[in-house]
Amino acid sequence: MSDTVLRMNHITKRFFSITALDDVSIDLYRGEILALVGENGAGKSTLMKIVSGSYPSTSYDGDIEIEGKSVSFLTTHDAEASGIEMIYQEISLNPELSVAENIFLGRLPRRKISWFIDWKKTFDTSTEALKKVGLDVSPTEQVRFLSTSQQQMLSIAKALFRNPRILVLDEPTSALTETETETLMSLIRGLRDRGISCVYISHKLDEVFNIADRITVLRDGHVISTTLKDKVSPALVVEDMVGRKIETMYPKVQVPIGEEVLRVENLTIPSRIPGKNTVENISFKVNAGEILGLGGLVGAGRSEVVNAVFGSLKKVRGKTFLYGKEVEINSPRDAIQYKMGLLTEDRRVSGFVGTMNIRENISLASFDKIFGKLFIKPLDEKKYVNTQFQQLNIKAPGTETNVLNLSGGNQQKVVLGKWLMTEVRILFLDEPTRGIDVGAKVEVYNIMTELAKSGVAIVMISSELPELLAMCDRFIVLYNRGITGHFSRKGITENKYMEAATGVLQS
Ligand SMILES: Nc1ncnc2c1ncn2[C@@H]1O[C@H](COP(=O)(O)OP(=O)(O)OP(=O)(O)O)[C@@H](O)[C@H]1O
Ligand SMILES: [Mg+2]
Known part of the structure; x- marks a missing residue:
């Protein structure tokens, strides 16, 4: 019996003029x-x-061959029937349905006699499936209320629930915290030990080297x-990926820090639960040329903070000062007028407009640059x-291209290009x-x-700690509604950061 579960032979896939795959074979x-x-x-x-x-x-x-037998799939159901489950790069749950309904999607257990849906069984089984991935949400919760990382863990729970032979994960950790990533890693290792095969797509090479047996x-x-993973180094893999050597991964240049650009005072943001706040009375500032790292674990309120300052999220209270003068920002429109830019975490929801092409999306936020007094100047737009x-x-x-x-x-x-094109003075990333x-x-x-060199003040959120520590000049760390750590570039270590982010260190 062959040990090859899946064989893809000479796959060529075209999208109109683009050849996305050219004679690709993998085992x-x-x-x-x-x-x-x-x-x-x-x-x-x-x-x-x-x-x-x-x-x-x-x-x-x-x-395609599965266990030596030729197969041909016309739908995802066909692939599922052959034991293949895929967790997609872009979350594909139904936001209007409950957690349990998503897990079962189309196959809710029915009672033998009455043919009514057996809700007790649905919820018990869902609770079990959620526990496996360490996701602490109620099966009755509507999916649209879950955070991105919770939705990702739910997609994984849903796939595992079907007992696949082959599990494909397309960048599963891009929205996960370090702890969740660890949970997922040990889950996948457990699957491997039970003879299940996984294809793991990721841009995070440390993860790849941590978990993979082979790398394509x-x-x-x-x-x-x-x-074989053991026969190759990350540097070599990168070279194969980009076709050239990369000299410095983090080309940080220290630029002179200028005057204060943005100051936020006593920012308090409500949470979904009435009477509870996500953050309370936090204050911080950013200067020209400075990159401020806004740290904390997923759920600590980092995205909420930048969204509240940008006017895309309501706040309970909080003052915003630009160059020392208090300003009122109640909508993203106000923020853009004050030359603020925000690159949102979830590009699908608020990053780009799906019906538009690249050009239209990139120029979306740069009205004054490419809108003449009344008309769009097509030549300028094209150039930028x-x-x-x-x-x-x-x-x-x-x-x-759309x-x-x-x-x-x-x-x-494309979303990044949109903000880089506006003449922002403050950029939230x-x-x-x-x-x-x-x-x-x-x-x-x-x-x-x-941008820093040209005096832009930048606030950066990143769950990739090495990148955050390498690129920022100063750090504040959120935990339990407040700021638990202030660090300079010199004074920070991964340990100190994690201590602040988990509340071990209280400032
Ligand atoms: N539906 C589509 N229509 C037209 N072109 C497409 C479509 N889907 C993918 N492509 C093109 O096929 C090529 C391969 O895309 P694919 O999504 O497989 O890349 P990827 O390796 O997953 O990249 P990433 O790391 O950015 O997710 C790209 O040039 C992409 O623009
Ligand atoms: Mg992809």
């Missing part, structure tokens, strides 16, 4: 974790959407290499958009490098440095 062994890595747009998600039946077998060339690198729709398009190395046929047709990481770059490849990450860091 997946029983009880192994195969990491699939590569730059944004390399073809990772496309390859796995083929395995999961999202793209019907009629839409590509090549064939894709570049521009081709397999560049497949190696092209600059961003090239600088960020967005992978698409051109700026007229954003929905881009790979996840390239969508993120909420997980700016989530889902983007190493090469592009370095580009983002370079752009942050350039």
Whole structure:
């Protein structure tokens, strides 16, 4: 009996003029974790959407074998019936349904006699499934009230509930905390020990090296290499990914810190639970040229803080001062007028407009730059958009491509380009490098440095601790509604940061 569970042979997939996959062949062994890595747009998600039946077998060339038998999937149900579950890069739950209904989606247990849905069984089984992934939410909660990380854990619970033979995870940790990531890692290891095979897509190479048995690198729709993890170094993998050597991962340049740009005083933000606040009376400031790291664990209120200052979230109280003068910001429109920019954490919800192309999305926030007195100046718009398009190395046929047709990481770059194009004085970056490849990450860091040099005040949120510590000049850490740590660049360590973020250290 062969030890190969899945074999994909000579897969070629085109989207109109783009060849997303060009004669790709891979094997997946029983009880192994195969990491699939590569730059944004390399073809990772496309390859796995083929395995999961999202793209019907009629839409590509090549064939798939499962345990030596040729299969052809027309729908995701076909793939599920063969024991393949995929956790998608973009969360695909039904937000209007409850947690339990999402877990069971379309297969709620019925009572034998009455054929009514057996709610008790539904909830008991859901509770069990949630416990497996360590997710502490009620099965009756509506999914749209869950945080991004909770939704991600729920997607995982849902997939595991179906007892797959092959589990595909497309950047599962991009929205997870360190603890949740650890939970997931040990879950996946447990699956491997039970003979289940996993394909693990990630831009986080430390995770890949932590968990994978073998690593396959894709570049521009081709397999560049497949190696045993123990036989390769992260530097070599990166080289295969980008096709060149990367000298410095964090090109931080210390720039002179200027005058105070933004000061926030006594910011209090309500939570969903009446009478309870997410943060209370927190105050901080950012100067020109400074990058302030806003730290804390997921759920500590980091995103809420930047959204409240930006006017996209209501606050109980709190004053905002720009260059020492108090201003009233009650909507993102006000904030944009005061030359603030916010790169939101969840690009799907508030990052881009799906019906628009790259150019329209990038120029969305730059009205005064490209709107003449009354008319759009098409030439200027083209020039500015092209600059961003090239600088960020967005992978698409051109700026007229619809954003929905881009790979996840390239969508993120479009949203980033939108804010980089406005002449912002204050930029809030909420997980700016989530889902983007190493090469592009370095580009983002370079752009942050350039902005800092030109006097922009930046507030950065990132769950990737090495990146946060490397790029920021100063840090504040949120925990339990308040600020538990103030650190300088010199005074911070990962340990101190974690102590503050978990409330061990109280300032
Ligand atoms: N629905 C689509 N229509 C047109 N082009 C598409 C579509 N989906 C993907 N592509 C293109 O196919 C190529 C591969 O995309 P894919 O999503 O597989 O990349 P990826 O490796 O998953 O990247 P990322 O790391 O950014 O998620 C890209 O050039 C992308 O723009
Ligand atoms: Mg992808």
